[in-house]
Amino acid sequence: MNIIRYQEPELSSSPFGRLESLREEVNRLLENPFFGLNRSGGLVSGWNPVVDVTQDKDFVYIKAELPGLKKEEIDLSLHEGVLTIAGERQREHQQEGEKVYREERTFGRFQRSIALPIAVNSDAIKAAYRDGILTIELPKAEEAKPKQIEVNLS
Amino acid sequence: MSTLTHRKERTTAPTQTQAWSIPRAHIREEAEGYLLLLEMPGVAKEGVEITVENQELTIVGHRSDANLKGEPLHRESRPHDYRRVFDLDPAIDTGRITAKIEHGVATLRLPKAEKVKPRKIVVSD
Numbered sequence: 001m002n003i004i005r006y007q008e009p010e011l012s013s014s015p016f017g018r019l020e021s022l023r024e025e026v027n028r029l030l031e032n033p034f035f036g037l038n039r040s041g042g043l044v045s046g047w048n049p050v051v052d053v054t055q056d057k058d059f060v061y062i063k064a065e066l067p068g069l070k071k072e073e074i075d076l077s078l079h080e081g082v083l084t085i086a087g088e089r090q091r092e093h094q095q096e097g098e099k100v101y102r103e104e105r106t107f108g109r110f111q112r113s114i115a116l117p118i119a120v121n122s123d124a125i126k127a128a129y130r131d132g133i134l135t136i137e138l139p140k141a142e143e144a145k146p147k148q149i150e151v152n153l154s
Numbered sequence: 155m156s157t158l159t160h161r162k163e164r165t166t167a168p169t170q171t172q173a174w175s176i177p178r179a180h181i182r183e184e185a186e187g188y189l190l191l192l193e194m195p196g197v198a199k200e201g202v203e204i205t206v207e208n209q210e211l212t213i214v215g216h217r218s219d220a221n222l223k224g225e226p227l228h229r230e231s232r233p234h235d236y237r238r239v240f241d242l243d244p245a246i247d248t249g250r251i252t253a254k255i256e257h258g259v260a261t262l263r264l265p266k267a268e269k270v271k272p273r274k275i276v277v278s279d
Contacts, residue, residue, distance in 0.1 A: 051228070053222075053229075059223075060227075061222040061224055062222075065195040065258070066195070066257075067193040067258035068257055069257060097184070097185055100180070100182045102179055102180060103180055104180065105180050114228075130219070131198050131258045132197075133219045
């Protein structure tokens with residue numbers, strides 16, 4: 001007879017728990033077929049943040065999802081037309097007596113390099129970080145922009 | 155199977171056609187309760203909705219980040235809001251669940267009810 005109801009958590013050992021997590025993994029893979037693959041196609045255990053790139057007449061725009069990072073932990077650099085976003089997400093120190101039931105987050109160093117489609121004015125790049133999202137505005141270099149040439153026909 | 159914040163697989167609610175992203179989770183048990191972390195980049199404090207009903211915890215995160223201007227050159231992100239449902243351990247005191255969100259990561263503390271914490275009983279004379 002139980003006097004104090006206490007249940008030993010069993011997720012990690014229960015066969016149902018394992019099945020359930022396998023099912024989730026499969027779902028995740030189906031949801032994103034490139035999950036776990038880096039750009040060169042190999043399986044990686046590290047972190048590969050999601051990146052979007054767009055452009056309009058005057059700017060190239062880049063957006064990267066870096067959840068959990070502080071602003072100071074993000075490094076941005078531009079070298080020969082390649083913009084690199086790098087940093088490191090630290091795993092929290094585990095305390096004694098803690099049991100981790102689920103770990104889907106990835107940690108460690110990451111680096112994404114984006115070859116810009118056009119020359120940019122590196123002195124006027126703007127970046128903002130909010131809610132785990134980094135957005136970068138890169139003004140296209142004047143000399144790289146397509147120009148209208150006026151031809152006077154007489 | 156009645157323990158922990160065990161996920162119920164329901165990424166898209168059957169009555170809805172809306173697509174959701176499943177936020178990545180970290181779950182751990184500490185002495186005082188469970189800690190649940192969910193990655194929801196693009197979600198601000200106002201965008202988080204947490205509901206507890208019938209021992210089921212639902213977390214929804216509405217993104218407030220705007221799409222990039224211009225024509226897309228390369229896209230990896232998914233525009234959907236986030237949603238994930240967990241079954242709660244009956245030992246969790248649902249009245250004392252607290253949540254915060256910082257840098258796109260939501261942190262929920264799910265304290266265990268006093269009555270289920272292991273305790274020492276002192277034998278009196």
